[in-house]
Amino acid sequence: MSFIWSLIIGGVIGWLASLIMNRNIPGGAIGNIIAGFVGGWLGSIILGNWGPVIGSFYFVPALIGAIVLVMIVSMVMSMMRRSRS
Secondary structure, eight states: OHHHHHHHHHHHHHHHHHHHHTOOOTTHHHHHHHHHHHHHHHHHHHHOSOSOEETTEEHHHHHHHHHHHHHHHHHHHHHHHHHHO
16 A cells, blocks of 8 residues: 555656656656656755655655656657757
8 A cells, every 4th residue: 555655646747747847757657657757866965864754754854856857758758849940
């Protein structure tokens, strides 16, 4: 049950990051979950472990990490689109 809870919270974190950045994450719900998990990992490396813990994620660093990830992914995707045209 805790794994399912982590998937839900990871998806919410990725979804919130895409809303804040006003960018879509490729892959829809699965992309949101991946962005939430990778964002949680990236945020804990950059900012450490602090803030409220929700579903085994430190929410604030995970959200900031997911925002950084969404920004990087959107920059890479736009560069790829420019190189095709």
